[in-house]
Amino acid sequence: xDEFSSLPGIGKKTxxxxxxxxxxxxxxxxxxxxxxxxxxxxxxKHCKICHNISDxxxxxxxxxxxxxxxxxxxxxxxxxxxxxxxxxxxHGRYHVLGGIISxxxxxxxxxxxxxxxxxxxxxxxxxxxxxxLSTTMEGDTTNFYIFRKMKETSVKVTTxxxxxxxxxxxxxxxxxxxxxxxxxxTAFEDTFGMEG
Amino acid sequence: xDEFSSLPGIGKKTxxxxxxxxxxxxxxxxxxxxxxxxxxxxxxKHCKICHNISDxxxxxxxxxxxxxxxxxxxxxxxxxxxxxxxxxxxHGRYHVLGGIISxxxxxxxxxxxxxxxxxxxxxxxxxxxxxxLSTTMEGDTTNFYIFRKMKETSVKVTTxxxxxxxxxxxxxxxxxxxxxxxxxxTAFEDTFGMEG
Numbered sequence: 001x002d003e004f005s006s007l008p009g010i011g012k013k014t015x016x017x018x019x020x021x022x023x024x025x026x027x028x029x030x031x032x033x034x035x036x037x038x039x040x041x042x043x044x045k046h047c048k049i050c051h052n053i054s055d056x057x058x059x060x061x062x063x064x065x066x067x068x069x070x071x072x073x074x075x076x077x078x079x080x081x082x083x084x085x086x087x088x089x090x091h092g093r094y095h096v097l098g099g100i101i102s103x104x105x106x107x108x109x110x111x112x113x114x115x116x117x118x119x120x121x122x123x124x125x126x127x128x129x130x131x132x133l134s135t136t137m138e139g140d141t142t143n144f145y146i147f148r149k150m151k152e153t154s155v156k157v158t159t160x161x162x163x164x165x166x167x168x169x170x171x172x173x174x175x176x177x178x179x180x181x182x183x184x185x186t187a188f189e190d191t192f193g194m195e196g
Numbered sequence: 197x198d199e200f201s202s203l204p205g206i207g208k209k210t211x212x213x214x215x216x217x218x219x220x221x222x223x224x225x226x227x228x229x230x231x232x233x234x235x236x237x238x239x240x241k242h243c244k245i246c247h248n249i250s251d252x253x254x255x256x257x258x259x260x261x262x263x264x265x266x267x268x269x270x271x272x273x274x275x276x277x278x279x280x281x282x283x284x285x286x287h288g289r290y291h292v293l294g295g296i297i298s299x300x301x302x303x304x305x306x307x308x309x310x311x312x313x314x315x316x317x318x319x320x321x322x323x324x325x326x327x328x329l330s331t332t333m334e335g336d337t338t339n340f341y342i343f344r345k346m347k348e349t350s351v352k353v354t355t356x357x358x359x360x361x362x363x364x365x366x367x368x369x370x371x372x373x374x375x376x377x378x379x380x381x382t383a384f385e386d387t388f389g390m391e392g
Contacts, residue, residue: 147384160374164361177363183285185357188327
């Protein structure tokens with residue numbers, strides 16, 4: 001029970017329910033569960049190029065020749081890769097930082113995969129680095145840190161667009177987002193991806 | 197009680213509470229309340245230029261010589277003007293449509309102040325029309341309708357920026373917004389309003 005309740009999002013009651021459920025199952029099932037856990041831990045590696053999880057040395061995205069090698073999207077964690085992949089709108093590569101700069105949690109630039117990103121930008125055939133971090137204070141601190149580091153290279157740095165969410169009623173948009181959306185307004189043709 | 201409960205957001209219980217409260221007050225107070233209501237209804241006009249509410253023929257924004265006359269921000273209703281004014285980021289004029297195109301509610305283009313907008317664009321010294329409508333289906337239908345109408349003029353049409361809201365964790369951004377944010381990514385310098 002203690003093991004289960006130490007997992008995120010699982011309290012004591014849920015842990016008890018899970019334990020009682022497993023006790024009711026036959027031995028075989030519990031063994032399979034247990035060995036799958038071990039196998040997962042042992043066999044899943046991190047891609048040496050982008051630090052995504054992977055079955056092999058390089059992940060399926062980095063080894064896909066059809067994906068644009070010149071564009072690298074910088075994300076905080078693996079979950080963000082999954083979110084962006086789900087949108088089916090991005091066809092470049094990724095780079096997982098493994099967190100964002102957060103003095104309050106004791107996370108500094110050296111704890112993150114920033115040096116390896118700069119190295120990649122300096123030596124590879126990367127043309128654009130897309131910063132896809134949270135639009136929070138920590139995210140922007142990290143954005144600025146990376147931007148400054150990137151100045152040593154000739155790589156173009158972009159960020160994901162910020163503005164009013166799609167499907168949002170203007171009435172419910174927050175003041176800061178709305179203000180920014182007005183300043184950074186876009187040509188109608190660009191907003192809707194029209195030609196000329 | 198019926199009068200009060202016919203107001204939006206006021207149910208029977210609240211209406212009763214308000215009525216009992218007013219009964220407890222002295223005559224003078226109730227008279228003042230009643231005459232203020234009448235005065236409000238009688239004296240508040242709509243600006244003949246932008247259709248905002250106003251004390252006079254033209255509202256304080258339209259008659260302010262320091263506000264940019266060449267930029268007109270198109271909004272659904274007066275509440276949106278207030279939201280945008282609160283951001284303190286916009287210094288042009290407005291144009292209130294009085295709604296958005298919504299076939300389901302029986303609102304068509306002719307019910308809105310669209311012709312007067314096109315007229316304004318054609319005859320005035322307007323250079324840019326900023327569409328600040330909700331990013332919903334109805335909002336976009338209206339956006340496209342106005343855009344097509346504006347083609348007859350030489351006015352530039354822009355929309356407010358769309359993307360991940362400020363302060364948002366990427367994890368909670370919806371798929372469509374995130375996908376759009378990646379496609380419409382912006383140069384780092386533009387995102388943070390830096391010079392060159």
